[in-house]
Amino acid sequence: MNDVQREADELWRYYSELGRRLSQAGVRDVPDLLGLYEQMKRALDAVSRQEIQWALEQAERLIETLVRMDSDLQALRALKQRLDRLGG
Numbered sequence: 648m649n650d651v652q653r654e655a656d657e658l659w660r661y662y663s664e665l666g667r668r669l670s671q672a673g674v675r676d677v678p679d680l681l682g683l684y685e686q687m688k689r690a691l692d693a694v695s696r697q698e699i700q701w702a703l704e705q706a707e708r709l710i711e712t713l714v715r716m717d718s719d720l721q722a723l724r725a726l727k728q729r730l731d732r733l734g735g
Contacts, residue, residue, distance in 0.1 A: 666676050674680045 662677075669676060669680055674683065
């Protein structure tokens, strides 16, 4: 019986320590953590991988276009500076 009591005490101490650590991380307790997990899972289920992939591809295309525009504008500025020096 003594072993059972000791093991129960150890388990209780661990569970209390776990609660303390969760609390330091901004989570009240284990049930709260499990609720947050379920909430996050539902939120992520609301967005498909295909949608995320599409958005990533759109962002990459936009970045490529902006980089090309930046390069073109820098070349235009350099050309304008050269012409200004020659003309003036």
